[in-house]
Amino acid sequence: MRPTVHDIAAEAGVSLATVDRVLNGRPGVRQQTVDKVEAAVARLGYVRDVSAANLAKGRVYPLVFVVPEGPNSFMRGLEAEIRAAMQRSPAERTSITIETVPPFDPAAIVAVLDKVDAAKVTGVALVATDTPEVSAGVDRLVDKGIHVATLVSDLPGSRRTHFCGIDNLAAGRTAAGLIGRFCAGRSGKVLVVAGSMALSDHIDRASGFAAVITSEVTGLEIVGPVETNDDAERVRQAVDTAMAANPDIVAIYNLGAGNRGLLEALADADRGRYAVVVHEVTEVSRKGLAEGLFDAVINQDCGHEVRSAIRVLKARADGLMPLKAQERIRIDIFLKDNLP
Amino acid sequence: MRPTVHDIAAEAGVSLATVDRVLNGRPGVRQQTVDKVEAAVARLGYVRDVSAANLAKGRVYPLVFVVPEGPNSFMRGLEAEIRAAMQRSPAERTSITIETVPPFDPAAIVAVLDKVDAAKVTGVALVATDTPEVSAGVDRLVDKGIHVATLVSDLPGSRRTHFCGIDNLAAGRTAAGLIGRFCAGRSGKVLVVAGSMALSDHIDRASGFAAVITSEVTGLEIVGPVETNDDAERVRQAVDTAMAANPDIVAIYNLGAGNRGLLEALADADRGRYAVVVHEVTEVSRKGLAEGLFDAVINQDCGHEVRSAIRVLKARADGLMPLKAQERIRIDIFLKDNLP
DNA sequence: CAATTCCTGAGGTACGTAAATCAGAAACCA
DNA sequence: TGGTTTCTGATTTACGTACCTCAGGAATTG
Incomplete structure (x- = not known):
């Protein structure tokens, strides 16, 4: 014994x-x-x-999750994972509250952060837009002794406790590596579509992508990134416009959401003419893979991210440092052949 | 409350x-x-x-892990993960024993299985060679009321409780999808190197690969698979021989171990001439990626597999069914840009 | 030397569940 | 009817840790 x-x-x-x-x-x-x-x-x-x-001890950990509202499939998947974690609350001694805020609205996030009661909450996890006011709001929470984890998109200028998400620079590099190989010696332009350059994950993906395309891939030249606020209709228009203006586009990288619009634009174009890489496995991106319109989908497992955030916030509340290696979120690559 | x-x-x-x-x-x-x-x-x-x-309850779960000996990096990594799980034993109420057996030796596996004491052990996890005697040995354990999980390589003919590993058919398909895209319209031969066709994971990978190459990729023709017993030196010779015999080889898929031999063979050949996909992230395959000799590495996270095996065996010992979705092991694809 | 602080021991209760015993009550069979 | 079986209640102990109180000895201070 x-x-x-x-x-x-x-x-x-x-x-x-x-x-x-x-x-x-x-x-x-x-x-x-x-x-x-x-x-x-x-x-x-x-x-x-x-x-x-x-x-x-009989200890419980009251946590607050702040996520954007709206139709974004990835965010809805994230929320579903948080709700799944709420189901496990009794076993994990957590007590989780979800706060939804309008997307791309820093002020709304700050309002939620500021009404968090330090006496009743031990940790906050949020999907942040990278603006100074949100950083300041996070720092105010940290000053009150509440640990804060950023989810999916980081807030590098803040004093947040932990970032639960993938290395988005590496994700951009990976997309570039795939597109470089998929285009295999063909030369032409690669269109980059982004959601918002106020999201640090989008910024990082764009720069990682650009770094590899310019330094390691010969014959490809970047067009964009065009900003769409993750709106499918705007993605569609942006792609249509770019295709019309640049007949030599051979590849497309959508580093944000709104893949439905991309799918529609591609359906009207020559099938198989483009190497296409997008982010996040959703119903739309599965369809794109299945139909051969998307070549690869880069994914982050939001279930892992939520569980990691909970582990980290609990550990920090107990004054422990989380194991860095264990909490790393991996970059998944899916082709149609290995979709789960 | x-x-x-x-x-x-x-x-x-x-x-x-x-x-x-x-x-x-x-x-x-x-x-x-x-x-x-x-x-x-x-x-x-x-x-x-x-x-x-x-x-x-004060309950403990005595478990036995059976893994092959030898220099195979993947197996050594697996063993390391099992040892890491032993460290967590007190917290998880497990008591883990590791039994090592010579590789590719069904009789040795059976000998270990037969000496397991049903009174003292609640579950067994093993890396199995797919032969009738091993299946019979597993069935004898199941008859004694011991739950058995196969690790990495399955035993489809047996009554094992659970398989903790990736879908190797899908892994083979994924390799084919990658090679098909990497070769992008070039035509020629693709060399398939395998360890042993007595391992069900190798069989599955080979047939998944062949299915996609023949049905969805045009211009590629399979050479092999050549069997090497996962021995690096034999891999090297096999690749050298095949290259000499088939000047039109454009791609290589090593679905087994012994990547060191492949790396040596490639170092002597024209750099960048081949699209190369291998399995399992190890020091050697990392080196291959970094040097640009390997294009992609398909990986299974053996840490996940070990943890899953433990969860499943514990759950079954308590008469519970494990959640299928939660225990699925994912197929990871690594390029040099997203190596962890 | 007395007073005070610091250190340590002894003992208890509590957490929520498992598992056991013993004693009744009810229902059944002969 | 007596005896047995089946069901249920009441009560207790145990698991290993956290946290509390109380008391007394040792060390330090004035």
């Missing part, structure tokens, strides 16, 4: 109360005694029984 | 003992009373506190 606090007390020759004081960092123990206890812990290989500790 | 068994007892108008009998499926309760208790559970939304239940 694994050792318990009683075994530690016996091994160290001290009382149970003293072991407890040492293990929980409470005051009133001489350094020499602390050492004795820690030596016993090391000798017996004692590990705190988390089940029992949680039971005894 | 969330409801406890006491609340259920009060709500249902029965005693604590009766609630306990119902919740734990013990006999001695009239159906009518069972219904009353279950209604109360539903009404109050009672969820068993897993921490407390585990604490009270």
